[in-house]
Amino acid sequence: MRTRTRARVLAGTALAAGILTAVAGPAYAALTSPEANAYVVSADAFGNLASVPPTPTSTYPPGGTSTLVGLTAGPYATDSALTATTAGDPTTGTSSASATVDSLGIDFGALGTATLTGVNATCNATPSGATGNGTIAGGTVTLPFPLPPVTLQANAPANTSVTIPGIGQAILNEQSTDADGVLTVNAVHFTLLPALNGANLIIGHAACGGAPPAAPVPMINAQVASATGATALAAGLGIVYLRRRGSGNAATPAAG
Template sequence: MRTRFLAGSALAAAILTSVAGPAYAALTSPEAYAYVVSADAFGGLASVPPTPTSTYPPGGTTTLVGLSAGPFATNDTLTATTAGDPTTGTSSASATVDSLGVDFGPLGSAALTGINSTCNATPNGATGSGTIASGTVTLPFPLPPVTLQANAPANTSVSIPGIGTVVLNEQTTDADGVLSVNAVHFTLLPALNGANLIIGHAECGGAPPAVPIPMINAQVASATGATVLAAGLGIVYLRRRNSGNATTPAAG
């Protein structure tokens, strides 16, 4: 009978878990990460690690005024921001820069403005967007320039002759429900090491809200403790009294 009860309990628990569980493997606490640019090394140009970065926890804003590294150049301020709240299970991230130049060496160059990526997450999932106000890839003559769409739909892919492909407003979600957004993602041709150049990265994931620990009133705790102590002493006294009053059997 006990075996059947345990098996039935396990089945019921499995059913409840499958019904009540989230649609994805939720994080245990909210998280977020953001950076403005990163690049693999290619064509003699050095790699650029994620720059500047912000991570939640603890969150906050990181800025960098001007940049000239690898293929990237700008005089504007690069800003990465993250935030979160464990009590609500939410997080957010953003990455912005007003203008940015990208140098592909003899293969061409790109000019981007109004770069902005955002991500907002709750315990139920995450949403975000990666946008540019304008973008142009200039190629060697006689190839015409390639215009990049402003406010493009998610995962808009464009082929760039001689360079590779670029995805605008790139969005992917992992098994934990963490959404990653790239405003611009260049993937270069194999001849250029298949290098990845990411501009405007924001990622975030929500989690179940933290359960608050109730505070116990000091006076109530003191009174409760005294009551428990008195009850314990009473039990000890009764046991000793009953033991002393026990009737000893007469010797035969």
Template sequence: MRTRTHVRVLAGTALAAGILASAAPAYAALPSPEADAYVVSSDALSGLVAVSPTPHSTYPSGGTQTLVGLNLGPFSTTSVLTATTAGNPADGTSTASATVDRIGLDLGLAQASLTGINTTCNATPAGATGSGTIAGGTVTIAGIPTTLQANAPANTKVSIPAIGTIILNEQTTDANGVLTVNAARFALLPVLNGANLTIGHSQCGGAQPAESVPMINPAVAGATGGVALAGVLGAVHLRRRNAQGTAPTA
């Protein structure tokens, strides 16, 4: 049978356990930081070959990959394409970026030109941030141009008749906190094979620092540790007093 003192002891212990548990910091779900970057990729389109991620950098091992000029699939450019990734397991961070000054696309029914493409992604154990921008761009159908917004807000959608949808500064985050940023993604209509064309791709995710062990957050412990300790000591004191009060007499 539980006495009132037993209940107080259990309550004090539960209070302390709850406070100490809530003080542990939350870390990203990935076991180690990761990053991925490339400048262009596309599915096969109207007889044009698919383009695998080009140039492509992945962390680990990371580093910078460059390509001078490209004429493949729907893409053409004389500019330098650059993709870079890096990471640091010690503090759980990673970065990714992709850039190219100018690139043209031939979509058959339409032509497109984009300038100043740049994406970045920066991740820590607490989360990731990034951006995907173009300095300017147009899509031309039958000689009629549609201007694309420069430095568009995240996930800006532009509908292009007979072509499909262009998503500017596309940003998505998965269940592990990995952020994916595309400066521009063309999602074409089924008549165009429903192809996806991506320009300027950066992806990154943080992780728990390799050298850290989850402990009590000092800021939380400073505010609540005294309360938890007082609860435990108070419960112990009540238990001892109860034991002394019920001890048999000689």
């Protein structure tokens, strides 16, 4: 009876320890390795304006910086450099991403134009989560007369919504996190009206997610490995010699 009671106590203690470990353990993301991606502009087609795929892009792994000097495509026009950068480190489970352009013009056709300056999106991730920010130094949407221009706030709080008459909506510093813990940041996200195909225009995109640190690969000392191998070989040869010797002795008849 005492043995059963003791077993139950030990089982309960183990269960409680497991629960505490689960609660106190690090809140790792669902990713198995860190990842990140970034691009400066993208756009769906609308009106007579062609779509623009994510441009320029960088993805980790392998990471790096992609730069394009000047762009005239779809609704976009700029003489500035567009730069996308990603990086990561599996041993620490971290990653980062950024997308920048100094100035950018946007053409909405007969509905208006927009000018953005100082576009910058960043994202930094660790195994316990990710943080980021999407900012502009300034922005203005110019609409047909007599509509007044719409000012886009600099350094806006996350997910700031701005209604633009006749065009649609702009989300400034748009941020969202998916089920894997990957944070996506868009400095500016225009969603156009259904009459404009509900097109999406994204300027300044950075996304990143962390993961549990990779287990270190054990280092093998070449001298130790060589000595260990030589010892094992000598031992093996010794066993073979002794077996053959014993076998030979058994086959030799005893002297009369």
